[in-house]
Amino acid sequence: MEKEIGDVEILSTSGSAVSAATEPDDTEREIVSEPAKVMRVGSMIKQLLDEVRQTELDEPSRVRLRAIYDTSIEELGSALSPDLRDELKRLAFPFAEDGTPTDIELRVAQAQLVGWLEGLFHGIQATLFAQQMAARQQLENMRGELPPGAGRPGPGMPEPEDRPGTYL
Template sequence: MKDTVEEVVTAPAQLIRITAVVRRVVQEMHMGPMDNAARVRVQFLLRECLAELDECLDSSLNAELRRVVRIDLAGCTEKSLHVAMATLLGWLEGLVDGIQMALTAQRLATVADARNKISQEGTALSFNGLNRTTGARESVRTGQYL
C-alpha cells in the first residue's frame, strides 16, 4: 500500500484542473440536448481527460478508474456519455476528498508527534511556569508587550 499522496498522485494540480473541467462539462451537458458536434467534442474531452489522468495517477488508481468509467466512445449515445462523464466526476471528486483527508491526517499526526517529542524532552512549560519533567520553576515573563 502506498504511504503518501505523492506516491499515488504525481501531479495534484493537474488532477484538480481535470476535475474542474469535467465538473464544468457535466454542468453544460445538463443544460439541454447535445447536437452531434457537441457530442463529438465531449467524447474528445473525455478521451483527453482519461489520457491526462494516466499521466498523473499511479497504476492502481488508473486500473480502478478504467473499471469505473467504461465506455465505448465509438458508438456512444448522448445518455451513455452523460453517465460516463458523471461517473468520472464522482470518481474524481471522491479521489480529491480522499487526498484532502489523507493530508489532514498527515498534518494531525505530525502535530501529535511534535507534541509528544516536546513533552518527552521536557522543554515545554506548564501553565504555572513549572518545567513538566523536573518540576523546577522557570522564569515566566508577564506583563504588557510593546
C-alpha cells in the same frame, strides 16, 4: 469505530475509521504525481457536465464531447499512480467504436468520472488530515518528553515578565 494510525486515533464524522499512512516508508509512493493537472481536468469535466446537462446535444457535439472525455481519461491517467490509473480504466468504460454515444451515455460517463474524482479528492483530504493529526500528536509527545522546567528560567534568572528588553 476508532482506528489507530501510528499514535493517532481518527474517527470520521460518519463514525467510520479513516485510514491513511502517517509516516513515509520505503513502500510509500506518490498517488498523484501532478495534483494541479488532476484538479484542472476534474474542474473542466465537472463544468462541462453542468453545461451539457441543460441542453440537448446534436451529433457533432456528442462526437466532440466523446473526444474530450477520452482525452480527459488519458490526461488523468498520466498524472496518477499505476494502481489508481488501473482503477480509473476499469471504471471508465470506453464507448462503442462504431457509433456516436447518446446524450445519456455521455452524461452518465461524465457523472461517473466526476464522482470518481470527488472520491479521489476526499481521500487526499482525509490523508492530509491524518498526517496533520499525526504531526500534532508527535509535537505534543515531544513537548511531554522535555525535562522538568525546560523552557523556564533557571535559578537566579529573572522571570519572563521581570527580564529586561530585547538584546541587540
